Amino acid sequence: MTQPPVKSKSSLATHPVTSAIIAIVLIAAVFFVLYVPLYARATPKVGDFPFFYFYLLIYMPVLGIVLWIIVMVQRRLRPGPAPDAPAAAADPGEVAR
């Protein structure tokens, strides 16, 4: 393989702990809906909704909020040209907006 070495440091390299937490949260987000035995039950009913249907319905706004937080955190971590400098200041996206 002729892959050149990574030049700019990825956020993974500069923030290993935060990146690991993000990875775990994303895997959990998939797992808790993929593993059906967790919620394939009729009870406890929430209002008139069987638990199975309620769970999937409530999952979506929660997921939206969790993903939004992840995106915001990743934004702060974004590697700039100098990874040690505050990333937000070097972000051209803020300037453009």
Add this chain to the structure above:
Amino acid sequence: MSHVNYVTFTIVLVLFLVVTLTGFAAARWRRAENMLHLDEWGLGGRSFGTFIAWFLLGGDLYTAYTFIAVPAAVFGAGAVTGFFAVSYTIMVFPIALVFLPRLWSVARVHNYVTPADFVRGRYGSRGLSLAVAFTGILALMPYIALQLVGIQAVLTVMGVGTTSTNTFVKDLPLIIAFLILAVFTYVSGLRAPALIAFIKDTLVYLMIIVAVLYIPTRIGGWGHIFAAGQAHLKAISPTTHKPNGVFIPISGNSQLAFSTLALGSALALFCYPHAVTAVLSTKRRDVIKRNMALLPLYSIMLAFIALLGYMAVADKTTAANVKKAGNAQLAVPYLFQHLFPSWFTGIAFSAIVIGALVPAAIMSIAAANLFTRNIFREFFKPDASPALQTRMSQWVSLVVKLGALLFAVELPHTFSINLQLLGGIWILETFPALVFGLFTRWLDRWALLAGWLGGMVFGTIAAYKVATPTTSHWAGSVDIEFGHTVYIGLSAVILNLAIAVVLTLILRAARVPAGADETRPHQYTDDPAAAPVPVPVTPGT
């Protein structure tokens, strides 16, 4: 059914006219200096921000066929084959958040327009790129045709065009609607569906919010709706001598079918070229990321649309109408027609019709771009100018839509439905080359091609062999592997990957050249603010 409700019909007609005008006006919206560039016609100038992208992606991914087919499946068979769509649209976003930003970045740097462009650049393989392009076009054609089936369901319930026995006259309204769609897509490119998506989504949200608040009060509340659904699904079908469906997947096999269908569909969604088109039309990397957090809002709507299936069961008149027509896809149109005043039915029906136009336009653009970039330019005219590529795509989008129209009008609907089901399995076979390729070059291009072929053949044969007592072939998208009920797409892509890994090891050992890779690791995380200028690859890097 032969009498037309003129209030409903007029509202649909008026809203359709508004959409038509919008479609043509879109050509002037956010206009660029040089429109004869595929980035303009085919990707809306790669300029869309979070807000527009949210509507565009939502309009693109949650299609009219979804509004018709998901509740129809819930109506007919309940959770496993219907409500899995909700679980699938949950999973898709955390998964896509991992790889879509990388696809956006590398496509931005290298000016890729299609997923096959990326595969070409990454693996330096025309064969693999052709396979991805071919699969994309193949999967999109029936998908476009199904959008028409969605429109047809509405027209049927409205009583429009069903009186004549002549196919052409019978489908005339559909043909006219589609021709108009074809022309404004030709003129405005991706700007048309982007602008129309605002109208579509406003109508869809209106329709679904009103339906969810109002219908339960009319038919005895949510408790009754779920009870009716459960009773219907428990009942033994006279034809299959098994229960009609599954209300809550409790048995191991139904749970496995539910989760593999959801996972497989989630992995497949952003391999679809029309999804990639919408993703690449955005202006910044963060736009994609933010949308992964915002799009679950649409999934909430989808969940309620799915529950319309149980509402149709609970409403006796609707259930009887659907039974008489013998077509579960009419469940939602009949439900609205029965429970709402004509004018609101008109709004709901317009939402479905317009909801078909947006994805159909994007899909035809995506298919046209694939043809132009990865077949025409790659194999016939490597020096095609941007203007020629744009012209070519414009014409191909027309051809694609006419093809889809023929599909919908001439062939039985089951044919389109089976093909779309297959399309999902097929498109999943491009996942290893596309998504794994975003992270690693380890897999060999020839191994990927062989894996793709293996997955395609296995998936097609397996889907062909699925039978129920009422249908001899193509009866569904799950089959039994080693005693477990699994989504065929998922088993096919696992086979695909296994072939790719084993062959990669063999080819590596045989020292077969890996091909040129024009991408660089940092380009997968780059976030260039300016629209891309063609960057020549510096030799020797």
